[in-house]
Amino acid sequence: MASRPSRDKTPTPKGQEFMEELKFKTLGGAWKDLKAASEDMRSLISENPTNAKEIYAKWKGKYELFLTINDEYSEILDEESKAEHRDKWYDERDTYITNIKAKMEDWFACKSEEVKSTPKAASKAGSESSICSKTSSMRLAEVTRERELVERTKLLRERQALEKKLKLLEIKLQHQAESHEIERKLAESRGRSQVLEEIEENSQCLExxxxxxxxxxxxxxxxxxxxxxxxxxxxxxxxxxxxxxxxxxxxxxxxxxxxxxxxxxxxxxxxxxxxxxxxxxxxxxxxxxGDPEIIANTYVKRVLNWPSIRADDPKALDELAVFLKECEAATRCVGGLGYWSFLRT
Known part of the structure; x- marks a missing residue:
């Protein structure tokens, strides 16, 4: 008996949307639990330092669960949605949790040094405190550097997205310009065809x-x-x-x-x-x-671009006088030229 072909398990668009909503809802619940545990962890450790490791272990378990659910949610997203999720939702929360984790690790490191200290080493307490402070400063510097790298990555993604949009806009404008040019030529061709058609109809009436x-x-x-x-x-x-x-x-x-x-x-x-x-x-x-505006602009342009004339050049002066007479005549017979009647003076 031939085996049946396996069915395609690719979800439908509605199924995909339902899965994304369900996963994101689960991720939101995990984040609320983790944030509440983070806010309570410091006060619980201050009240009962002996159970600090146990409290921190529970917090770390919730943190690992949050990361696992976020990975599962990211796997069902496409690249664009995944990048948007990181930029608008995940990066800010990850930075917040990373800072808390770094502070707790520094606190445990300092406590470990205190436990290992002996009466003989008590005189070195100031030095050990300095080492702990230095370690904390280094950890804080690394966290700050990590935050800067995250911001740089975010800016790079935004710039790439902007460049992509600009490229698409440039292509769209180019296509629109080509389309307008084709439409203009088509309209001109149709106009000529109409004129020729009218001419052809009129020509049939001739003897x-x-x-x-x-x-x-x-x-x-x-x-x-x-x-x-x-x-x-x-x-x-x-x-x-x-x-x-x-x-x-x-x-x-x-x-x-x-x-x-x-x-x-x-x-x-x-x-x-x-x-x-x-x-x-x-x-x-x-x-x-035949547009009076075009005629007027042509005369004005010729006057403005007229070459310089010396006083001892009668031929050039005569040419200018002839042209000014032409301008004076144009103001009388061409409509729309009254605004440059100064040419008569």
Whole structure:
């Protein structure tokens, strides 16, 4: 007959919790008995010194029982709960009992020296008392050192726990930052998709002739303007082709006179026909750069970062005057710039 497999004796969470409560209750009872015996031991020994060893033996038995129950309770705890039990409950009580034990051992050592003394050695009583006092001092020093080591161990555990929490917090913040970045890019992508969808819907209402003219003009834009405008009056009117409509011309100008990031945005809409691409490009530029606060901050930043000008440098003074005129014009036509109207002076 095949033997039955042994059952897993691992307790359930409720069973584990019940065992911990039962063991801790037993440990608490043992501690109460030990503390009461510790408080009564000194008075009992003072009243009846001849029974000191018997009284101390009973106290020591309760102390051993307390240690045994504490070990049994610690065995059923996990590492984190065990460390918390030591820090918050056991270490303080162990230090208290250790001090009492050290004092009792010193007392017995002194009594033993007194019993062994002879009449001949009576003259050496002062020396023996000094030895007893020295022994007691050494014992007290060891107890103090042990207490310091316990405190250092406690501080080390607290520091390790804090470092662990900080590491987990750092990882959590990093994950949140990555999640926010992904959400931002996703929202931006959805916004672009919505704009393109609206543009596509609007483009269906255009006439076939306008679509054809817009496509031809869009392909010819790179050939129409090959150089930047140098501010000579009516130069652009001379270069305007006869077959280009107003919308195509506006889109071509927009591509010609934008640079860097703004130029990339305009080029992104250049593959659409002018009737659709130009309003979409203007809308995107307005969304990104049409905020009066951004314009105001840009002008203020340029003024604050303007290089130093010497009095004998007419060219630099002229450049500053032109820029200040630009600022004066901006305060009249751009909303939200009144707070830096000092640029007019």
């Amino acid at each position: 076939d002739e306008d679509l054809e003219d817009g496509s031809i003009a869009s392909k010819q834009n790179s050939k129409v303007f090959t150089k930047e405008w140098d501010a000579r009056p009516r130069k652009t009117e001379v270069r305007r082709p006869s077959n280009m409509k107003a919308r195509n011309l506006k889109k071509a100008y927009l591509e010609q006179y934008t640079v860097e990031e703004a130029h990339k945005i305009v080029v992104g809409f250049s593959y659409l026909d002018a009737a659709v691409g130009y309003p979409a490009a203007i809308k995107e530029l307005q969304r990104r750069y």
